[in-house]
Amino acid sequence: MIKIVKAKYIEHKTIRLWFSDQTVGDYDLQLLLDKQTELVIPLQDEGYFKRFFIELGALCWKNGLELSPGNIHNKLKQQGKLQRDLKAA
Template identity: 90%
Template structure:
């Protein structure tokens, strides 16, 4: 099971994610925020957005939003945005 082991805010709703399989990718959350659902609306605020944390390998916010590491990993792989983290290998 893929888990997120480290997350770092980059810019403009993009978070760099390191996964348990020694891959890394930059995840742009703007398409998710554009859906303007109840759980993602608070993330429009940059200060709130930056308050993400990892819980059991998932990307989370204190309002209960939890993003599956497996789904994020698959999206990044399909978009060609997943790379092997040479520093971790």
């Protein structure tokens, strides 16, 4: 089971994520935010967006939004944005 082990804000709506399988990728959440659902609307505010945290390996915000690490990992892999973390090797 893939988990997020570290996350760092990179730039506008993009977070660099390190996964438990020693891979890393930059996840752009703009497409998710464009959906304008109740849980993602608060993330339009950059200050709120930056207050993400990791809980049980998932990417979370205080309003209850929780993004699956496996789903994010698969999306990054399909987009060719996932690579080995050479520092972890």
